[in-house]
Amino acid sequence: MGNRVVITGLGVVAPNGLNIPDFLHAIQNGVSGIRFVPEYADLKFNCQVSGTPEFEWEQLRNYITETSLYGLKGKGIAYGIKAALDAWTDAGNEIVAEDTLWETGCVFGSSVADTDVIKTAITRVDAHESKKLGSRVVEQIMNSGVTAYISGRLGLGNKIINNSAACATGTQSILMGYEYIKFGMAKRMVVGSCEFVDRYVFGGFDSMRVLSRKFNDEPERASRPMSMSAGGFVPGSGAGALILEDLDFALARGAKIYGELMGGSTNSGGQRNGGSMTAPGAEGVVKCIREAIANSNIHANDIDLVSGHLTATIADKLEIKNWVNALGRSGEDFPKINSLKSMVGHSLSAAGSIETVAAVLQLKHNFVHANLNLEDPIPEILDIIGENNLPVIKVDKEINTVAKANFGFGDVNSCLIISKYKSN
Numbered sequence: 001m002g003n004r005v006v007i008t009g010l011g012v013v014a015p016n017g018l019n020i021p022d023f024l025h026a027i028q029n030g031v032s033g034i035r036f037v038p039e040y041a042d043l044k045f046n047c048q049v050s051g052t053p054e055f056e057w058e059q060l061r062n063y064i065t066e067t068s069l070y071g072l073k074g075k076g077i078a079y080g081i082k083a084a085l086d087a088w089t090d091a092g093n094e095i096v097a098e099d100t101l102w103e104t105g106c107v108f109g110s111s112v113a114d115t116d117v118i119k120t121a122i123t124r125v126d127a128h129e130s131k132k133l134g135s136r137v138v139e140q141i142m143n144s145g146v147t148a149y150i151s152g153r154l155g156l157g158n159k160i161i162n163n164s165a166a167c168a169t170g171t172q173s174i175l176m177g178y179e180y181i182k183f184g185m186a187k188r189m190v191v192g193s194c195e196f197v198d199r200y201v202f203g204g205f206d207s208m209r210v211l212s213r214k215f216n217d218e219p220e221r222a223s224r225p226m227s228m229s230a231g232g233f234v235p236g237s238g239a240g241a242l243i244l245e246d247l248d249f250a251l252a253r254g255a256k257i258y259g260e261l262m263g264g265s266t267n268s269g270g271q272r273n274g275g276s277m278t279a280p281g282a283e284g285v286v287k288c289i290r291e292a293i294a295n296s297n298i299h300a301n302d303i304d305l306v307s308g309h310l311t312a313t314i315a316d317k318l319e320i321k322n323w324v325n326a327l328g329r330s331g332e333d334f335p336k337i338n339s340l341k342s343m344v345g346h347s348l349s350a351a352g353s354i355e356t357v358a359a360v361l362q363l364k365h366n367f368v369h370a371n372l373n374l375e376d377p378i379p380e381i382l383d384i385i386g387e388n389n390l391p392v393i394k395v396d397k398e399i400n401t402v403a404k405a406n407f408g409f410g411d412v413n414s415c416l417i418i419s420k421y422k423s424n
Contacts, residue, residue, distance in 0.1 A: 003183040008255040009091025009243030011083040012155040014343045015051035027369040032220040047211035049219040051236030051345030071136035074114040079239035080146040080194035087241040105158030107177045109169035109193035111349040115200040158186045166408030169193045170352025176263040187249040192241035195350035225339035228376040230312040236345030238354030257421045263296035264416040289326035294413035300327040307359040307404040310339035317322035334385040344371035352406040359402045368395040
């Protein structure tokens with residue numbers, strides 16, 4: 001059966017909260033973090049709103065040494081450092097620089113290095129000024145830069161892995177950390193993901209015409225998952241982090257426990273049978289969810305809340321159909337379902353980890369956060385799961401088990417099952 005894995009620490013850098021107390025307040029009260037970005041209007045982007053954390057660079061002085069801070073320009077890395085170290089201390093751990101923690105590893109995901117940093121490097125090299133690049137460029141343009149910073153600050157000596165699976169990155173990274181503990185390869189893992197969507201990445205998505213463009217003058221209304229008036233997703237940035245521990249290891253040190261990660265699954269539809277580079281195939285999605293449930297030794301009827309991927313695109317109604325098929329539940333029997341993207345946008349590789357933090361908080365505090373802007377639900381969705389399962393305001397409700405899933409470019413799927421911790 002393997003070891004039991006529990007969640008003992010949380011950290012977040014989100015558009016609507018830079019720490020767990022603020023983020024919890026925001027999701028309980030339906031606070032949007034989506035704002036108008038004048039730069040995107042100047043660049044003549046169709047979408048001119050974004051979910052970008054109001055992050056002050058000086059905050060990092062509380063997390064890393066002056067030597068590490070000097071020359072650090074990558075915002076994605078900065079978000080990841082803050083979220084991971086906040087989760088570490090939230091779990092009751094001290095930051096110890098002297099000793100190597102051989103029992104503890106890190107799986108942290110990202111999509112691409114910050115292209116602002118890459119642009120600066122390219123510009124200087126092309127201008128024959130490579131000597132001005134400095135000694136910190138390579139560590140910031142390599143995808144594993146964020147794991148290198150985190151593991152170096154904490155002295156982690158176990159598996160240190162950067163993971164990248166597009167929008168499935170966050171939940172897949174968490175699942176990888178879970179597996180290392182479950183099968184005895186580690187006692188504790190720092191897991192999560194980060195993303196900074198700068199104007200170059202944003203522009204690429206804007207050119208695909210998949211972003212919201214109807215609400216540039218009303219940013220908080222722009223992200224509209226499951227809505228008839230949705231016109232595409234709103235890009236977001238940030239990071240989410242969790243500390244996972246072997247149950248016996250956590251109990252021995254008296255750690256608080258947010259919940260138990262029961263299991264999960266990740267797969268690919270192979271870009272066949274309706275799956276493509278940009279769309280998940282139904283067969284792979286359903287298989288992933290069903291395997292996550294089976295691997296967790298629960299029943300589909302045990303799930304009280306589904307934290308969906310639900311991006312505010314035409315894929316939303318297909319996702320709901322896949323959930324209904326996978327769970328074998330519909331109408332009033334379907335669990336509550338929500339999309340954090342209605343508050344923060346779609347933070348790409350960081351989406352799964354930020355949304356998992358939100359899922360754990362709902363589990364811990366027994367509520368279902370609202371689906372903002374769901375003024376005109378897609379009729380096909382209403383027909384199969386009913387209006388009561390699409391909360392538009394916070395619902396106070398006993399939550400014992402949450403299913404959290406994400407689906408990424410390349411037809412990659414990931415799903416986690418998280419439950420309240422029970423000692424027996």
